[in-house]
Amino acid sequence: MKTANQPLLSLKGITKQFGSLTAVNxxxxxxxxxxxxxxxxxxxxxxxxxLRSINFLEEIExxxxxxxxxxxxxxxxxxxxxxxxxxHKICALRSEIGMVFQHFxxxxxxxxxxxVMEGPLTVQKKSPEQAxxxxxxxxxxxxxxxxxxxxxxxLSGGQKQRVAIARALAMRPKLMLFDEPTSALDPELIGxxxxxxxxxxxxxxxxxxxxxxxxxxxxxADRVIFxxxxxxxxxxxxxxxxxxxxEHDRIKSFLNRIL
Amino acid sequence: xxxxTGRVVKRAILLFSCLLLLLASVCFAxxxxxxxxxxxxxxxxxxxxxxxxxxxxxxxxxxxxSGAFVRSRMQIARLQFALKDMExxxxxxxxxxxxxxxxxxxxxxxxxxxxxxxxxxxxxIQDCLRFLPQLLKGAVMTITLVVCIILISPVGGLLIALGRxxxxxxxxxxxxxxxxxxxxxPLLLQLFFIYYxxxxxGITFKPFTAAILGLxxxxxxxxxxxxxxxxxxxxxxxxEAAKAIGMTYWQAMRRVIIPQTYKRLMPPIGxxxxxxxxxxALVSTIAMVELMRSADQMFNAYFNxxxxxxxxxxxxxxxxIFTFVFEKIEVRxxxxxxx
Ligand SMILES: Nc1ncnc2c1ncn2[C@@H]1O[C@H](COP(=O)(O)OP(=O)(O)OP(=O)(O)O)[C@@H](O)[C@H]1O
Ligand SMILES: [Mg+2]
Numbered sequence: 001m002k003t004a005n006q007p008l009l010s011l012k013g014i015t016k017q018f019g020s021l022t023a024v025n026x027x028x029x030x031x032x033x034x035x036x037x038x039x040x041x042x043x044x045x046x047x048x049x050x051l052r053s054i055n056f057l058e059e060i061e062x063x064x065x066x067x068x069x070x071x072x073x074x075x076x077x078x079x080x081x082x083x084x085x086x087x088h089k090i091c092a093l094r095s096e097i098g099m100v101f102q103h104f105x106x107x108x109x110x111x112x113x114x115x116v117m118e119g120p121l122t123v124q125k126k127s128p129e130q131a132x133x134x135x136x137x138x139x140x141x142x143x144x145x146x147x148x149x150x151x152x153x154x155l156s157g158g159q160k161q162r163v164a165i166a167r168a169l170a171m172r173p174k175l176m177l178f179d180e181p182t183s184a185l186d187p188e189l190i191g192x193x194x195x196x197x198x199x200x201x202x203x204x205x206x207x208x209x210x211x212x213x214x215x216x217x218x219x220x221a222d223r224v225i226f227x228x229x230x231x232x233x234x235x236x237x238x239x240x241x242x243x244x245x246x247e248h249d250r251i252k253s254f255l256n257r258i259l
Numbered sequence: 260x261x262x263x264t265g266r267v268v269k270r271a272i273l274l275f276s277c278l279l280l281l282l283a284s285v286c287f288a289x290x291x292x293x294x295x296x297x298x299x300x301x302x303x304x305x306x307x308x309x310x311x312x313x314x315x316x317x318x319x320x321x322x323x324x325s326g327a328f329v330r331s332r333m334q335i336a337r338l339q340f341a342l343k344d345m346e347x348x349x350x351x352x353x354x355x356x357x358x359x360x361x362x363x364x365x366x367x368x369x370x371x372x373x374x375x376x377x378x379x380x381x382x383x384i385q386d387c388l389r390f391l392p393q394l395l396k397g398a399v400m401t402i403t404l405v406v407c408i409i410l411i412s413p414v415g416g417l418l419i420a421l422g423r424x425x426x427x428x429x430x431x432x433x434x435x436x437x438x439x440x441x442x443x444x445p446l447l448l449q450l451f452f453i454y455y456x457x458x459x460x461g462i463t464f465k466p467f468t469a470a471i472l473g474l475x476x477x478x479x480x481x482x483x484x485x486x487x488x489x490x491x492x493x494x495x496x497x498x499e500a501a502k503a504i505g506m507t508y509w510q511a512m513r514r515v516i517i518p519q520t521y522k523r524l525m526p527p528i529g530x531x532x533x534x535x536x537x538x539x540a541l542v543s544t545i546a547m548v549e550l551m552r553s554a555d556q557m558f559n560a561y562f563n564x565x566x567x568x569x570x571x572x573x574x575x576x577x578x579x580i581f582t583f584v585f586e587k588i589e590v591r592x593x594x595x596x597x598x
Contacts, residue, residue, distance in 0.1 A: 057499055087507055095505025105500035109518050109595050119504035122514050151595040164500075171504055 006069055008033045008206050009054070009175055014063035016049050016230075023049040025230035026063070031175070034204045038217040041227035042254055047210040050227070051177045054208070055099050056090050059083070067093070068174070095123050098168030102180040104160040106152040112139065112163050113148040119171045131170075138166035142196050158189030162196050169200075176200065178209040194220075212258050218242060226251050291317055291327045298334070307338050314338075319358060329355050329362065336368055345372050386565035390557045394566070397553030398573050404470060404539045404549065405577075409532060411475045416482025421512070423487045434483065441480035447541050449473045454545035470542040478535060485527045489520035522593035529585030536577050550574065 007030040016024040024046040031037055039047050052058040054065065056073050064071050072093055076082050084090055107115050116135035120126040126134070139145050142162040152160055161181055168176060178197065182190040194216050201207065201220055211217060217224050218238045225235040226248070234248055235241070294313055301310035317331035332355045339348035349372050355365040374382065422434035441449065454469040464472065493516050501511035540551035548556075554570030557563070 055503060057502065091502075091505045091507050094503060099503040101496060101500060101503075103496055105494075105496035107497065107500070107515055107519075111595075118514065119506075122510050123505040153596055167500075167504065 005032070007031055007066075008035075008068060009208075010066040011054070012064045012066070014050065014053055014060055014065070016046070016053055016058055016060045022230050024053060024060070027227075027230070027232060029225075029232070031206060031208060033206055035206055035222045036201050036220055037208045037223050037225060038221035039208065039210045039225045039227055040212065040214070040217065040254070041233075045227045046230040047227055048179050049230075051099070051179050051208065051210060054175075054177060055094055055097050056084060057099075067096070091123070095119065095171045096174050098171060098173035098176040100161070100164050100168055100176065100178045100181050102183050104152075104157075104164045104184070106160055106163055106167070108152050111149050111151055112144065112155070115152065115163055116166045116170050119167065123171065134170050135166070138170045139163075141169065141199070142166045143192075156189060157185045158192045161185065161193045165193075165196055165200075174206065176205055176207045178207065178211070180210050180212065182211065182213060214242075214255065214258070226254070228254075291331075295327075295331070302338070307342055311335050311338050329359065329364075333364055333368065336365075340368075340372065340375075345376055348372055383565060386561075386563055387569055389561075390554075390563075390566045390569055393557060394550065394553050394569055394573060397548060397550040397570075398577075400547065400549040401536070401539050401551075402577070404474065404542065404547075405532070405536055407471055408474045408478050408535055411471070412478035412482050412531075413486075413528070415475060415479025416486045417517075419479060419483030420486035420490060423483065424490060438480045438483055441477050442484065446473065446477050446538055447544065449477055450541055450545050466542070466546040469545055470539075470547050473545075474535070474538065474542070477538075478531065481531055482528060485524060485531065486520065489524045490516055492523060493519050522589060522596070525585055525589035525592055529581065529589070532585070533578050533581050536574065536581065 009029070009031040011027055011029040014024050014027040014029075015022065027050060029037070039050070041047050049058055053060045060074075065073050073085055073090065074082050075085050085093075107118065110118060113132070113135050116138050117128075117131040120131035120134050121128065124131075136145070136148070139148060142165055144159060144162055144166065147155060147159060147163070152163065155163065165181075181197070182193050185193065190213065194213070197207070197209070197216075198220060209221075221238050223235060224238050224241040226233045226241075228250060234251060236244065294316055298310040298313040301307070301313060314331040314335050317327050319328045332351045336348045336351035336355075339345075339351060349369060352365040352368045352372070355362050356369075359365070419434045419437060422430045423438070425431045425434075450469065450473040453464060453473045454466065457464065490512075497515055497519065498511055501515040502508075506514065539549055543549060543552035543555065550570055550573060554566050557566030
């Protein structure tokens with residue numbers, strides 16, 4: 001049953017191992033509808049792995065993912081072994097959770113419009129006209145209506161990332177995951193991508209954002225989480241986090257390094 | 260008695276004169292032999308004009324049972340031919356014809372002089388016109404084979420490539436084995452096995468079927484490896500992005516991954532298809548009459564190298580067209596990369 005206070009996403013004890021390396025170690029996280037969660041942390045701390053686990057791009061060893069009150073993504077076989085749910089179910093789940101990558105990963109052989117249409121067209125089996133309509137809307141939203149018919153190779157990094165955001169939004173996701181969306185961008189292009197994300201936030205989109213841009217975290221986040229060695233070390237509202245948690249030595253040294 | 264004596268004398272005279280005649284003719288004959296021997300010596304020393312001068316001494320005589328005259332004139336004709344003096348060569352042969360109008364040696368000689376006097380290119384064109392119909396018939400078969408394999412092998416190759424990268428072990432193992440087998444043995448052997456070998460196991464094919472089967476399997480194996488490489492060269496993020504918007508593995512393959520391999524695959528696949536044009540020549544060994552076989556038949560029938568040259572030109576025409584077409588396709592397939 002969905003209630004007002006029910007979290008949209010609830011992670012319990014998420015653990016992901018690569019061989020002997022534990023990339024994510026028993027992470028718990030509740031994300032309420034409309035909430036913007038920013039995750040920071042040093043390289044290799046497991047931020048990407050956590051986001052990818054939410055989207056089933058990584059298969060987790062332990063823990064549960066509850067989305068809109070339902071436990072999703074994993075089933076236990078007769079032999080008691082846990083494994084990913086059937087592919088079509090996983091695909092259906094993924095289409096409700098948008099993901100934006102550090103390196104954009106636009107489809108280079110499709111035009112900008114083609115990229116954004118692709119999800120509605122192929123996954124949701126919408127008619128080309130409907131898909132086109134959605135794509136045109138999404139491109140307008142990220143301010144790239146004039147780039148519709150060009151190929152991604154001709155775009156700047158900032159424009160590429162905005163197209164990638166439009167592509168994810170075209171699926172009408174309930175949750176958006178951003179994995180360092182501005183890390184591959186020249187500094188002067190970071191602003192336009194964050195403007196787009198900010199607009200999304202204003203529309204009430206629920207988002208989990210991994211970033212090293214502290215200014216953005218301070219401004220936008222409802223909650224900032226510091227992750228290290230696969231675990232959440234500290235979290236709080238931006239005010240609280242940047243005022244109080246700074247006493248945490250490791251956080252201080254991390255922030256000093258990146259600021 | 261007187262009568263008897265007279266007859267004896269008469270007989271003796273007759274006998275004597277006969278002997279004399281015989282001696283004379285023997286003397287004359289030996290004379291010509293000597294001439295021929297001397298002429299041979301002159302030829303051996305490379306002095307052809309001297310040989311010709313010696314041979315000219317042989318005169319025509321009524322009867323000419325020894326054939327010395329014909330022999331000498333034909334020899335002169337050949338020597339003049341060797342000296343590239345076609346006028347004198349023909350006139351020597353004509354001397355023979357003047358006496359023996361039906362002499363086939365002289366007639367043939369005059370024909371070949373005429374052949375020699377027509378320009379080379381004209382001879383070549385004549386040969387071409389003679390061989391072309393048959394060769395073109397063969398070329399049509401070659402193109403038929405090439406087109407069939409171009410249609411079949413990319414499909415086979417794609418299936419093998421997808422099988423190879425499948426995470427389902429039995430399928431990837433079968434595909435690995437297939438590639439290993441067909442890339443690891445000569446195409447000629449594969450064709451022999453299918454056409455000559457399988458009948459002993461009760462499976463017989465028509466030559467065309469066997470050719471398509473052999474070439475198809477072989478080229479599917481090669482293209483399979485190439486296509487697998489192409490698929491695996493596509494950046495991993497593309498599959499992730501496709502999955503992230505909810506695509507299934509096969510949707511991602513069909514819509515995102517495979518289309519991106521086209522441009523990368525065009526050059527190696529183009530090379531394979533150019534090799535294919537030439538490899539079709541191998542099916543001439545399993546009773547298929549295609550371009551190579553036609554050329555071989557013409558060459559053996561006429562012992563004329565023009566047939567082979569012509570076949571080479573047709574192969575070159577095909578490979579050149581292919582190279583050109585594939586370059587165009589490659590540019591088109593990569594249109595999205597142009598800035
Ligand atoms: N596919 C994989 N196979 C093996 N190890 C992996 C794999 N992916 C990630 N790891 C390891 O898991 C750990 C966490 O990686 P992850 O990419 O989640 O870190 P991150 O916090 O996103 O770092 P960064 O800031 O550099 O992106 C790292 O030690 C990394 O080497
Ligand atoms: Mg990362």
